[in-house]
Amino acid sequence: MLAVTAADHAAPGPRPEGPVAVLANPSAGRGRHRGLLPGVLERLTRVDRPVRLLAAETADRAEQVCRAAVADGIAALVTVGGDGTVHRGLQAVAGTTVPFGVVSTGTGNDFALDTGLPADPLVAAEAVAGALRAGRTHPVDLARMTGPAGATRWYATVLAAGFDAIVNERANRMRYPRGPRRYDLAILVELARLRPRRYTLRLDGEPLELDAVLVAVGNCASYGGGMRICPDADQTDGLLDVVVGGRFDRRTLVRVKPSIYRGTHVRHPLVSSHRARTVELAAEGITTYADGERALDLPLTVTAVPGALRLLR
Structure with missing residues (x-):
């Protein structure tokens, strides 16, 4: 995990005559759009600027080359991939004036879905x-999250800090099976171990202690490929939406889960919703996931940063 500090964002503004930097993940969406990259690059060259394809073998390296490109004075940064690729690019452009473009080729593409970006990669x-x-x-x-030691990460969609994060953590530790079945198996294992955890929250300074199996902090409404976990979240209102799933047992959680795709789970009596500019969140033994990517351990603070991204659309 690569920490980003405020100093990383003391970058020069974009150079209108500079190149368009492109961060592409050919394995996004299980590679089904791999062959579209030449067409995407060809369309980007129509702006009469050079297009620079950034080379990165790992996720950490992707962040490094994006930050280097921003420091060099690019005209814009464009990601070609899913929400994970967006997440890596954000670490370089968040809080700067460098325009950011998204061409979605991932499995879920929740950021594109919630911001009204075209789903078709060539149209995008x-x-x-x-x-x-x-x-x-x-x-x-x-949303900007900050850990107790000062490590900072940015995210665009949703921070998962409960059962969903625990499932992701288990799935990422498993070597077998590969593909979606690994995630399904991780769900079954963690359902068998399901128990409410004690959470301490401060919402704009107001304390709240509760037992819960799920806590999500949303800048946007969706995560996990269209699951509207924070259905009322608006990425332009300067606020974070916090959705808490309380003392669910296994049977009730399984029964409620399909309603998350419609966003109607918030009507369940065990679900509560809150809204705040700053969310302080603590619980034992939770590693969070943001934009579907492994992020910081709890405790942490999440702050809404209005207009932190200049989106090309």
């Missing part, structure tokens, strides 16, 4: 190119 590339030509960006909020 044309939209990014058009926005660049017109000099058009839209301000979008981001």
